[in-house]
Amino acid sequence: MADLTTTLGTMELHNPVLVASGTFGAGREGSAFVDLGKLGGIIVKSMTITPWKGKPTPRMCETPSGMLNAIGIQNKGVDHFIGEDLPWLLKKKATVVASIAGNTVDEFVRVADKLRTGGRGIAAVEVNISCPNLEDRNNMFSHSKKATAAVVGQVKDALKKVPVFPKLSPNVTSLSEIAEAALDAGADGLSLVNTVFGMSIDVETRRPKLAGVIGGLSGPAIHPVAVRAVHEVHQNFPHVPIIGQGGVANAEDALQLLLAGASAVAVGTQNFINPRVSIEIIEGIAAYMDRHKMAGVSEIVGALKLEG
């Protein structure tokens, strides 16, 4: 069988398929369906310095070819991750990517500090900068070059050698400008992309379907957005490791992101429909590599043909 190992800077994964933050919790429910050690990795639910309750309900609704969510990063906090989830995940032989969030630069840095001292065994940190910045009128960090650079630079300082992957928002005019700000600040790679802003209305009640009114659109509806984002950033920064995500529902979707330039993909919303889908995607990528007589994942990464 093909060698599925993939390399993202200093991080090596035994295959290129992870599960996306917020769609597999810390793996406990999913482990009934999937041997966590067989995944390329698990990106856990974003964690904050203190437990967050999240937004009022309803927080999710279905949309054509996707879903909207405005959960508000409900989580039990970084101490719970370090004390309970991480040891359990490592015992299951999972490759763990910690996802961190905050409402100020300082909040991100405090989580990163805790992970440096208590997070032994994590493979990388994904920085969820699609959070409102309380110090900038609630604008998302990921929508500002300055705020992106501030968070990434200080988180990287705090984490030292742990690879840092800021997760960028597609809701910007120039994704490459934000990517450049993150890379200049010390990012080791990038996660592309988080959800797309959306909104849905119940016409009978005339109420928004989400209590938070506006939410993040995910699922197959956003896959072309993710492919475009990975392609754009890979063209501009060809040596930067990318975790592609957005609407991956099968091996072909994953392969599109790899061909566009991602070195790994993360599967999100599709886990709610089929919690075993990531394993099926790994098998599908292996079958593709066999069919195309490819010896390694690096032969797929960025192998898009633009001419001829």
Ligand SMILES: Cc1cc2nc3c(=O)[nH]c(=O)nc-3n(C[C@H](O)[C@H](O)[C@H](O)COP(=O)(O)O)c2cc1C
């Ligand atoms: C219910 C739900 C919760 C999510 N929670 C988080 C989160 O805590 N942190 C984060 O960075 N992304 C979060 N995301 C975004 C996903 O990780 C993923 O980037 C996005 O949904 C696009 O991938 P998909 O279309 O495969 O779902 C969440 C998505 C969903 C649907």
